[in-house]
Structure formats: C-alpha cells, structure tokens
Amino acid sequence: MPGRDLFDGLLRAVRRYRPPPPIPRLVRPSIERFEAFHQASLPLRLDGLVDDWPGLTNWSLPRLRARFADRTVSVIPTKQGRTKGDARTGVLHESVRFGDYIDLLERGVEPEAYLAAGWLPELDDDAPPLEYCRGAPWQISRFWLGAPQTSTLLHREMFVENFFVQLGGRKRFYLYSPAATPWLYSYPLRSALPNYSRFDPEQPDYERFPLSRAVQPLEVILQPGDALYLPSRWWHQVRSLDVSISFNVWWAAGIHAVVVRAVEFARRVRRLGDDTYGHVMTTPSAPPTAPVRLDTQAPAGRCAASEDGGFSG
Numbered sequence: 001m002p003g004r005d006l007f008d009g010l011l012r013a014v015r016r017y018r019p020p021p022p023i024p025r026l027v028r029p030s031i032e033r034f035e036a037f038h039q040a041s042l043p044l045r046l047d048g049l050v051d052d053w054p055g056l057t058n059w060s061l062p063r064l065r066a067r068f069a070d071r072t073v074s075v076i077p078t079k080q081g082r083t084k085g086d087a088r089t090g091v092l093h094e095s096v097r098f099g100d101y102i103d104l105l106e107r108g109v110e111p112e113a114y115l116a117a118g119w120l121p122e123l124d125d126d127a128p129p130l131e132y133c134r135g136a137p138w139q140i141s142r143f144w145l146g147a148p149q150t151s152t153l154l155h156r157e158m159f160v161e162n163f164f165v166q167l168g169g170r171k172r173f174y175l176y177s178p179a180a181t182p183w184l185y186s187y188p189l190r191s192a193l194p195n196y197s198r199f200d201p202e203q204p205d206y207e208r209f210p211l212s213r214a215v216q217p218l219e220v221i222l223q224p225g226d227a228l229y230l231p232s233r234w235w236h237q238v239r240s241l242d243v244s245i246s247f248n249v250w251w252a253a254g255i256h257a258v259v260v261r262a263v264e265f266a267r268r269v270r271r272l273g274d275d276t277y278g279h280v281m282t283t284p285s286a287p288p289t290a291p292v293r294l295d296t297q298a299p300a301g302r303c304a305a306s307e308d309g310g311f312s313g
Contacts, residue, residue, distance in 0.1 A: 020177040023220050023228075034132050034229070038161070041231040043175060045220055049227045050165055055126035056225060059167045059245045061102050064145075067122060069099030075113035081149045083114055090192035091153075105147055105243050114152075115145040119247075127247060130163055132229075136251040138260050143247045146240040154184065154197040154237040159256040162230035166222035168245030173228060174201045174217040176235035183211040184235060201237055222246075232256070 025045045026033065037044040050056060074093045076083045085091045096113065104111040119141040133139065138160075154174070164173075176184060187193040199209045201217045221241070222228055230236060252260045 017179055017214070019216065020175075020179075020218060023175070023218055031132060037229065038132075038231070041178075041233075043218070043220075043231060043234060044229040045222075046227040046229065048225070049130075050127075050167070050225050053127060053167075055123065055167045058126050059123075061106055061243070064245075065099050065102045068120065069097070069102070071098045071120070072096070073098045073101070073115055073117040075101070075111075075115050077113050078150060079112070081110065081147070082151045083153055085153050085193050085196055087187050087191040087193050101145070105145075110147055114150050115143075117143040117145075119143060123247075127165070127167075130165075130227075130249060133161065133163060133249060133251040133253075136161075136253045136257070138252040138257040139249055140251075141247060141249050144244070145246075146244050148240055148242050148244075150244070151202070151239040152237055153193075154199060154201060154235055155193075156195050156233055156235045157230075157250065158195060159232055159259050160250040160252045161232055162248055162250055164222070164228045164230060164246065164248040166224055166226050166228075166244070166246045168224055169240060169242035170224075171222045171244050171246065172239045172241055173220045173222070174237040175220070175230070176201075176215060176217050178233040178235075180215040180235065183215045185209050185212065197235060202239070 020042070023043050023045050024037075025047060027046075027048045029044070029046065034044065034046075072095050075096050076091060076093060078084060083091065093116070094113070096115075098115075098117075101111055101113070101115055120143060123143065148169075154176075156178075184197040185199045187196050187198060199205075199212045201212075204212060206213055217237075220228065
C-alpha cells in the first residue's frame with residue numbers, strides 16, 4: 001500500500017538520521033585544514049579571519065551614509081521583522097535610497113525591509129578576497145544591513161558554497177544538515193520557493209509540522225569579525241540581534257560551477273524572473289522588481305535599482 005510504503009520510508013530515514021556534530025571554531029585555519037571541512041560538507045566558524053580588514057571600522061552607519069547615501073540599493077520587504085516569501089511569487093526585491101534606510105536604523109525605526117545589496121565595488125579595499133575560495137571560477141558577493149530582530153526564512157542554497165562574514169553587530173544562525181530535509185517541510189518543487197522551508201525553528205508549530213520534532217538545529221552567534229562557512233544544501237535561518245552589517249560570498253567550483261553557469265545562461269536566454277533562478281540556487285540575480293517607499297518623515301527616494309539579487313542572511 002502506498003501509505004504503508006511512505007511510512008516505512010520515513011521510519012528508515014529516522015533510524016538513519018544522525019545529528020551533525022557541533023560547529024567547530026578555528027582561528028585562521030590553513031587552507032588544507034579548511035578543505036577537510038569543505039570536502040566533508042561540514043560548517044565551520046572561522047575566528048580572526050578579518051581582524052585586519054578596514055571594513056571592521058569603515059562599515060559603520062555614519063561612514064556608509066557618507067559614501068553611499070544617494071545610492072539606490074536592493075531590499076527584501078519584511079513583516080514584523082521577518083522577510084516575506086510567497087509560494088507563488090517567491091522572495092521579491094524592491095529598491096530604496098541607501099541614506100533613507102540608514103536614517104531609519106539610526107532613529108530606531110523598523111524599516112520593514114532587509115537591505116540585501118549587490119556588491120558595491122567601492123568596498124573592495126575594505127574586504128579583500130577570501131583565500132579559501134580565491135580560485136573558484138564562479139563567485140558572487142552580497143552586502144547585508146538590517147535592523148535588530150530582522151529574520152530570514154529557513155532556506156538553503158543548491159550547488160553553491162557560502163562564506164558569511166560579520167562586520168557589525170551580531171547574528172544568530174540556526175542550521176540543519178541536508179540529512180534533516182525530510183523533516184523540514186520544503187515548499188513544493190513547482191512552487192517559487194522550492195529551496196525554502198515552511199517550518200520556523202524559532203517559533204516551531206509542531207501541530208502543523210509534527211515531523212520537525214525529530215530534528216534540532218545547530219545554533220551559532222557571529223560577533224563582529226567572525227566568519228561562517230556554510231556548505232551547499234545546509235538549511236539556515238538567520239536573525240540579526242543588533243543593527244547588523246555583514247557580507248557573504250557564494251562560490252562554486254568543479255561541476256557545480258558548470259551547473260551554475262548553465263542556469264545563468266538559460267536565465268539570460270529565456271529572460272527568466274528572480275524566482276526561477278532561485279529554484280536552483282536561491283541566489284536570484286535579476287534586479288529588484290519595484291521601488292518601495294520607506295516610512296520616513298520625508299519621502300524616500302524612488303529610483304530604478306541595478307543591484308544583483310540574492311538571499312542568504
């Protein structure tokens with residue numbers, strides 16, 4: 001019977017599942033040491049990696065405003081601090097004036113948006129290339145800025161590795177290994193959010209998602225100067241504990257780089273939307289869809305945005 005077969009399959013999966021080990025914390029590991037974690041597809045916290053980076057001091061709100069106030073940047077709308085996602089439309093990006101967004105943060109006002117800007121070339125000197133992925137043939141970076149208690153949805157990236165670097169404030173990560181996928185209630189493959197989960201580890205609803213009781217997340221809090229390696233296919237949900245400034249690097253090598261480039265090529269040829277690219281990697285690269293008005297005392301700027309999209313944390 002189909003129902004019995006499904007139950008037996010789940011039972012076998014439960015018996016096979018082994019919780020991942022705690023996330024190690026290493027100070028400036030050698031490339032060889034890092035590769036051991038990369039090959040094993042295990043997350044790693046890296047300390048001291050950016051201690052001498054100018055970004056640790058240059059990426060304050062006043063300095064960012066002085067450099068980029070009139071720049072139009074991409075944001076992800078939020079509701080009660082949580083990024084929005086819809087199974088029909090995916091995760092949408094809108095555009096704001098950078099200076100208006102910073103004004104809200106400094107006044108302690110919830111912007112109702114999470115700034116997720118494409119990489120700003122002027123920041124290159126503040127954040128040198130990471131040696132661990134320097135040779136990867138495919139890389140894309142993203143700049144993140146958010147208010148306290150801003151949270152993402154639980155999601156994962158396919159085919160791409162992720163380095164996440166915290167430069168201001170703190171962030172909490174909830175991580176699940178790929179082996180936990182059967183218990184995390186992914187959106188359907190045909191939806192606009194196939195790499196997202198309907199389950200929320202911060203506010204678990206076990207009546208709706210009873211199987212999620214079988215898995216518990218790993219938790220890690222990043223302080224300024226900390227970095228986190230997130231292997232491909234690892235689930236993660238991220239919460240800003242303070243005004244948070246960070247950036248990440250998605251990268252791919254080998255056959256994964258070939259797959260990613262093929263997706264990018266297909267997307268250009270077919271002029272696909274944000275969320276089709278997200279079906280494969282959860283790092284959409286189309287520009288934001290529309291401007292958004294921030295609730296400032298003066299009207300926020302409205303301009304067409306040109307940043308690449310993306311969604312990680």
